[in-house]
Amino acid sequence: MKKYVMELSMTCLLLVSFYFLSREAAVVSREIRQENKVILIDPGHGGMDPGMIGIGNLEEKGINLSIAMLIRDDLEKKGFRVVMTRTGDEGLYEEDCANKKAQDMQRRIALIREKSPVLSVSIHQNSYQDSSVKGPQVFYYEGSAEGRELAESIQKKLNEELDVQRPRMAKGNTSYYLLKRSPGILAIVECGFLTNPEEAAKLKTESYQKKAAQAVSEGICEYIEKNK
Numbered sequence: 001m002k003k004y005v006m007e008l009s010m011t012c013l014l015l016v017s018f019y020f021l022s023r024e025a026a027v028v029s030r031e032i033r034q035e036n037k038v039i040l041i042d043p044g045h046g047g048m049d050p051g052m053i054g055i056g057n058l059e060e061k062g063i064n065l066s067i068a069m070l071i072r073d074d075l076e077k078k079g080f081r082v083v084m085t086r087t088g089d090e091g092l093y094e095e096d097c098a099n100k101k102a103q104d105m106q107r108r109i110a111l112i113r114e115k116s117p118v119l120s121v122s123i124h125q126n127s128y129q130d131s132s133v134k135g136p137q138v139f140y141y142e143g144s145a146e147g148r149e150l151a152e153s154i155q156k157k158l159n160e161e162l163d164v165q166r167p168r169m170a171k172g173n174t175s176y177y178l179l180k181r182s183p184g185i186l187a188i189v190e191c192g193f194l195t196n197p198e199e200a201a202k203l204k205t206e207s208y209q210k211k212a213a214q215a216v217s218e219g220i221c222e223y224i225e226k227n228k
Contacts, residue, residue: 036081037080037081037118037224038080038081038082038083038115038116038117038118039075039080039081039082039083039117039118039119039120039121039220040082040083040084040085040111040112040115040117040119040120040121041068041071041072041075041082041083041084041085041120041121041123042068042084042085042086042108042120042121042122042123042178043061043064043065043067043068043069043084043085043086043123044060044061044064044122044123044124045060045061045064045091045124046061046064046065046086046088046089046090046091046092046104047061047089047090047091047093047100047104048091048100049061049091049100049101049104051064051124051125052124052125052126052127052194052195053194054125054127054193054194054195054200055131055194055195055196055197055200056200058194058200058203058204060124060125060194061089062089063125063191063194063203063204063209064123064124064125065086065087065088065089066206066209067123067191067209067212067213067216068084068123068213069084069087070209070210070213070214071121071123071213071216071217071220072084074213074214074217075217075220075221078217078221083111083115083117085108085111091104092104092107092108092111093107105177105178105181108122108178109177109178109181109182109183112182112183112184112186113183116184117184118184118185118224119146119150119184119185119186119187119220119223119224120182120184120185120186120187121150121154121186121187121188121189121216121220122178122186122187122188122189123189123191123216124188124189124190124191125190125191125192125193125194125203126190126191126192126193126194126195127193127194127195128193128195129195131195131196131197132196133193133195133196134192134193134196134198134199135162135164135165135166135167135168135192135193135199136155136158136159136162136164136168136189136190136191136192136212137155137168137171137190138151138152138154138155138158138168138170138171138187138188138189138190139151139170139171139172139173139176139179139187139188139190140170140171140172140173140179140186140187140188141172141173141174141179141180141182141186142172142173142174143174144185146185146227147179147185147186147187148170148172149223149226149227150185150187150219150220150223151170151171151187152169152170153219153220153222153223153226154170154187154189154215154216154219154220154223155168155169155170155219156219157215157216157218157219157222158189158191158212158215158216158219160215161211161212161214161215161218162192162208162211162212162215170187173188176188189216191203191212192212
């Protein structure tokens with residue numbers, strides 16, 4: 001009887017050990033797969049280009065960078081490799097270049113081509129002459145089914161996480177330089193309107209930037225999970 005109980009106990013112990021080892025192996029395997037997936041995050045503007053200047057002289061470039069860095073941190077915690085087009089207040093141009101803006105955009109595209117990410121997301125802020133207009137808007141290249149799916153995933157999360165009263169749908173575009181020139185899947189995320197007093201005030205705060213970054217990160221992860 002004692003022998004039977006000991007054998008049964010050993011069997012249970014082995015099964016429990018196997019279960020936990022299998023779970024650990026699955027986690028490691030998932031992390032390895034994710035580390036092989038490069039995601040490019042592009043904080044728009046920078047350096048001599050402030051981007052949109054909103055209410056109270058609020059510059060777009062700084063908000064773009066803050067949100068982009070938070071997205072990077074969150075994705076890296078999930079095991080992804082993240083490439084940033086910039087990590088400080090600089091542009092992707094030479095100081096003696098005659099057309100800094102053109103060189104900056106060309107180099108962002110060149111970086112996408114070089115790194116071959118599974119997807120790219122460019123972070124921006126919006127503006128409009130009517131100061132009552134607000135809310136996040138995500139753009140994709142109109143001819144890209146994958147770009148549309150990524151944009152819709154991010155737009156959905158932004159609408160939910162930022163508690164948008166009048167949710168937008170992801171919008172196709174054929175004129176934005178990055179969308180036209182990108183060799184891969186890319187979405188442009190306009191997190192909010194710097195011309196709207198309420199939204200501009202929120203976008204200055206770390207708490208709101210974290211919510212926006214979390215939404216973008218979740219949208220990216222949801223897209224990748226669906227397209228493994």
